[in-house]
Amino acid sequence: MKYPLEFKKEVCENAQKLNIKSAALMYGLNSDTVGRWVRKYKVSGINGLTAVRRVIKKKKLSLDTINKIKEYRSLHPDATLKDVRSYFGLNCSLVLLSKKTSGIKRNERKTTIRGDLILSTRKVYEIKFRHEVSSLHEFSMCSCAGKTDFTGFTQTKNSRNICLFIKLALSTLKTDKKKHFRILTRLKYIKLAEFDTIVRSAYNTDLIVCEDLKYARKSGLYCSHKIKSTSDIIYDSYRHYFSQAATSGVLKNAVVTPLINIDRFKATAKYEIIKYSFPAETKTALFEALKDIKKDGDSAVLEFDYEKAEREYEKAYSALMSSEIKDPEFQLELLMKRAELLYNTENYQSALMLFRDCVVLSKIITSYENLGSAYFHIGMIYNIFHNRKGALKYMLNSKRALVNGEEDLSKALYYRTLIKSDLIKKNYEAAEKNAENYTHYAKRNCAAEFIGNSLSQYGLIYYQKKEYKRSAIWYGKAMRYNIENNNIFDVCENIQGLINIYALGILKNYNKLKILLAELRYYSRKAGMVHISYESDYRMGVYYYNRSEYAAAVKLLYSSLQGNKLYSPEYFYISNLYFLGRTYYALGELNKAIRCMNRLSISAQKVNNLDYVLYSNRIACKIYYDKESYKRSAKKAKEVFALAIKLSEFYIAGEAKKILAMIADKRLKHLKACTYYNKALEYYNIFIQETGTDISQEINFIKNMISQKIPSQ
Structure with a gap:
């Protein structure tokens, strides 16, 4: 069977992230096949996965040659086709040779015969x-x-x-x-x-x-x-x-x-x-044993032992497949359990593969609830990876699968999909109305998991609408409900939302913030999501940085850096680097600060995050200026200016021109300095017109410097 290149590439990438056997099991392939693909992919990339088929040209054999071959094979019954081709010095394929001499009866001794x-x-x-x-x-x-x-x-x-x-x-x-x-x-x-x-x-x-x-x-x-x-x-x-x-x-x-x-x-x-x-062991006995194993997995989830739950679900599914028991409903139930567990613990690549299998199986047995849920989670994974188009596509598929559902659960899942789709489109009014329907049907179904999740949606909607105080109220309600009903993943999401509001400076109860950070650390470890505890340390470090408590901030930001690199999304790692570098800069440790900013610039370029490339170069420019390395500072200032204009960051563009003017002053190039100061003033004025922010101190500094330069000219 010939597989498309993109499919082979996806299998290889997941095999490298997980392992070859897991990838083979997920995609239903032979592990030797996956291993062969991975070896080729490592050496030659996607080009190595292209199937190269040799073109074998048929060579004609004369009747005299064929008769000689038949005579030779009758005298040497143990001779193989390769032996024959080598003996006669032929340049033809073994297939052709076999066809031309297929009439020869060979007296072969069989190890086994029928009936043995x-x-x-x-x-x-x-x-x-x-x-x-x-x-x-x-x-x-x-x-x-x-x-x-x-x-x-x-x-x-x-x-x-x-x-x-x-x-x-x-x-x-x-x-x-x-x-x-x-x-x-x-x-x-x-x-x-x-x-x-x-x-x-x-x-x-x-x-x-x-x-x-x-x-x-x-x-x-x-x-x-x-x-x-x-x-x-x-x-x-x-x-x-x-x-x-x-x-x-x-x-x-x-x-x-x-x-x-x-x-x-x-x-x-x-x-x-x-x-x-x-x-x-009959099929019935084995099937009952598999159901017991699945129950062990469900119990492990309730006890927050997610590693054990994943093992139990995998055991039950593997045994079900190997025993060839035909029960697609039970197979789908196990697949959905495993996929949702991987999704909740943020193993998105593995979850994505399983949800795709769930889609195929749900279509076969016409299970619309599971089909809609699988499409919904695939859309959420696409959204997490910032693929807005793909997310909306799968959300639409989810809506189509759930729209005709009569049961309360189907309707709750339908409105949950509508909320996420509206939030991606930034249609907040429609999202708010759909959240009311989601809560209504979740309560009618008496599903604590969905009730807690529906309450969390209000906090998310108001946060994106920038109504932060209303968002904090709803996040608080959802957090209390989810703690009472052991919805640990939603609890972590609620606490993270509240901490984000504190980080914006909207809420200023610092004792409450410390309690929230401690709770986030506790529940994230309970949920087996180690990265959230590192993210909480990072947020705590940012909190101390904003309060100018730099000694406490640098300790937390440094301890969370490696964890965020290993376990968290790339955004947290580069943001962690940025604040760690700024903290070192505030403490006057310039060498450590410049190392952080250089690492940040490289990491941000890899993920094409131009904002953090700009921020890292901006701080690096200031550090080089403070270290009196004016040549490096001027080079960075020019890079900062070009990128700031591209991103419409006019304040930073003006700041870059101001640093270039100060460097020109140091070099006694006063006319050039005056030109740079005028450009800085121009960009500062554009910034004031767009945002209305008061930067009178910077404006007065530049005007003062220009007034000093004009008499000297």
Whole structure:
């Protein structure tokens, strides 16, 4: 199957962020395929993923050559096509050679023939305690095609039990006792005397030991190694049902593989297979076990143990897939749980892949609520990554999926989507009306999670409308409700909103601010979102910086820097660098300040954040001037001026011209200085006209400097 380049690139990028096996599982690909793509992508980028297909030109073979080849192959039946091509010195493809000589019959000796059975064994688990060892071994009887036909378990692996297992398997699989067939195995320690007594006395069969025998068992309920966690689930549930089945009666539904307890049999007993063989794990039993595992994941979420919850959901989903149980509703439920958990813990790339799978599965089973919810979360992820067009596209898909919903939950989800769509469009009046409907249907559905989220929307709407006091009131209401109902993620969002309002200087209860920062640190750690605690330290550092408490500010800003680089969005890291550099500058530590600003400029350029490029160069320009490095300061001032004009930052543009004028004064170039001062005055006046801000101190300074220059000319 040919995959598009963009799809291969997306798989490779996610494989590098997570790991190859996780990416393969998410996209339903073979891990070897993903690994091969990643290696090519690392070496050659997206060009390495282009499928290069060799053009093989067919070469004509003369009739005389073909006859010679046929004669050669009849005399050398073991010769391969490569040997033939090399012997005759031909320059043609092996496919052409095979077609031209396909009529030749080769006398090949087959390792297996139809009707043969393959016996294999492996250790399920081994527990060692002091001098005691408790083990469980699995025996499997497979067909030549690799299908597992019969499975048995025993705590003692010896020749007698193996022979007994063979007899029990044959009693189920082979109805014609007179027909001859073979059993192939690599096991060397089967005693022929015991085999004759137990097996051959009842069935016409031979035991053949082949050291080079290769097993080709198809993955089934007891033999899947592709997903590490699957075997643990299967064997744990197997041990549970193995101990219960003897007293619980016969389990219903089709058995995946006939399975028996060999230790309950005696070699001399007859017809005991009817009494003691039982399906230790049917599809029903396994399905119930998977539901229990999912409940463990739900309980872990309630206990805020999100790592355990993710493990449990992954185990249940992996086991469900490997056991081939056809239950798309349960599969979708597990996928949605995992995706929402990853979204709430801000693992957006992994969540995005899972939500896309949820979309496909929701369409198959026509689950409109899950379809709308999956589209909504995809739109939110696009919005987080500042892809406004993509966000609106998926929000529209979410609205279409939910618009005809009759239940209260569907309507609540519909109005939640409308709110986010309105906020992206900055249509605040419509968002406010939709928030009322969202709250109404959330209360009718009695869903505490959605009620708390609907209350939080008011705080967000009023914050974006710049009605900060109303926003603070609603954030406070939502925070109290969410704390009472353990909506931890919404609690963190509410506290962050309140802290942002304090940072703007609207609210000035500093004791309350300290309490909020402490609460944010507590709830963020409880939610397993480490980055929020670093962000709270960053906000606390900004708070102390604004109060001119620079010693406290530099301590918090420095401690939060590395955490924000590792765990937080890029914006927090570059903002953290900016305030740390400004704090060092305020403390007079110019060398540390200039290092911060240089790092900030590089980081901001990587993410194309021109605002912070401008701010970093502005502070660097001032630092070089204070250090009397006028050449560097002048160079930075020119860069600052060009970028400030591009971003319409006229105050900073005037400031850059003022610094250039001061440098010209230092160099005794008074005419040039006067020109720069006039330009600075011009941009300051534009700034006053646009904003109405009072900068009379800067204006008076420049006018004074110009008046001093005119007589000297």
